[in-house]
Amino acid sequence: MSSTTGGSTPYYFVPHPSRHPAFAAFGLFFVIMGAAQWINGAGWGKWAVLFGMLWLFGVLFQWFRDAVRESEGGQYGRKIDLSFRWSMSWFIFSEVMFFGAFFTALWWMRAHSVPALGGLDNSLLWPDFKAVWPTMAPGATASPGGIIDPFQTMGPWPLPTINTGLLLTSGVTLTIAHHALIAGNRTKTILWMWITVILGATFVGVQGYEYFHAYSDLNLKLTSGAYGSTFFLLTGFHGFHVIVGMLMLLFITLRLMAGHFTPQRHFGFEGAAWYWHFVDVVWLGLYVLVYWL
Template sequence: MSSTAHAATPYYFVPGPSRHPAMAALGLFFVILGAGQWINGEDWGKYALAGGMLFWWGVLYQWFRDAINESEGGLYSHRIDLSYRWSMSWFIFSEVMFFGAFFTALWWARGHSVPALGSLDNALLWPDFKAVWPSIAAGVTASPANIIEPFQTMTPFWLPTINTGLLLSSGVTLTIAHHALVKGERGKTIAFMWATVLLGTVFLFVQGYEYAHAYSEMNLKLTSGVYGSTFFLLTGFHGFHVFVGMLMLLFITLRLMKGHFTPSKHFGFEGAAWYWHFVDVVWLGLYVIVYWT
């Protein structure tokens, strides 16, 4: 069990010199180098990318293991808890700004760029262009010059609606797990945490099926004009965040099974929960703005 009352708990724990930041940076260097070279046709780039990722994951495993051992060893005081809370708050704020940029790009395209292309100033260049959203065929909104293949647009039925239900349900199961942890009901906490992880995993599979359907049957791709690019950037980055959040919840669940966290000290759980609820809120915005309007 966690050592919440530790006689040697410092007022503010300062870890000793660590190799982890430098080693993580080295791994990311090979990740970026390999990805850049692979994109530019160098076959060795994919091996550098894979090696860099494996190295980076190994460093993260050791880094997180050390942090967990420090926490379970009773080295983290109330001041460290506050530090983690502020850090997670600012991290989520940065994610709000990240998605805000993409939502703004979608708003700008729909409210300004497309109407500008259909204005009187451009009537001589594209006399047959119709400034409507969303575009459903080449030459309408996606491509005044008729260089984009015709495609179909996404609707909320039924896969996006199913995914909305999955994410909302996962928020409920996570909240139940949190309340159970506060009450000291560890078995119930673990059960509902596994349910949350399962719902997040199913969400990812449903989104993967949606992408396959979009590419094969709707001809909707990342290159399908501004509609396709904004759709896949918003939903794709959100899906990546769901994947990261699902991994966070998975590791928290495994820690719960090892006896970590107590009813009074469990910010690792809370931080992951904050992130997951943020992911839920972003999806609701996507569901309304991308699929319904």
């Protein structure tokens, strides 16, 4: 449904009723239910998560395919472009709040929770606890309850620093690709986009090795007290966002190779670029607060 104002592009566009939102919610139901059962020891939970993820990815593929067809069919005018920009802006703002909550949790652990456990109020309940961060001092990790095994912290060198260089470089290559697209040089744009995607994939690989190193060599696990839980919470969710951003850039690159986007109209590219730069900025905060401090 659309209305034109004398030109070929509609002034507004209202899509037809779609099954995609309901089908996506069906897949998310299995993901959430399966994850809840999985962490509580139910063996079938992981299969429910797998089914839900595969179902959701299938729905998203069809949903995005329809959106691409509508865009390439000339259905999206200036008003739709503006609504997309506002929507992406609010989405990134919600992600800022998401990570802001995690950074606040890290600060609260270090500045309030751990010192409070070592205060006079808890001295009778836990007399041997040492209020230090990270919780790895004698008597802190080897707790009176024996629930936390000794571990080592993850330092900034070399893996986190390598990943920092990879992400910062990917931001530069993405910017070069954007300027090439504005200049109408599609070949150069595609080349630098592929370089950006490869850098993002390399980041994920390095972080995967970092987790292997943490578990096997440092005995640093999700159960390693407050430090372990916040470390994997922050870096794990950021790694998930890197994977999402990398997939976004990959699909944008494939669309560029298919002839989509023009120097004047390419918000799909810009939206993915906004998201990737946001991921870069979050990592810089993680790099300083998690690995250095």
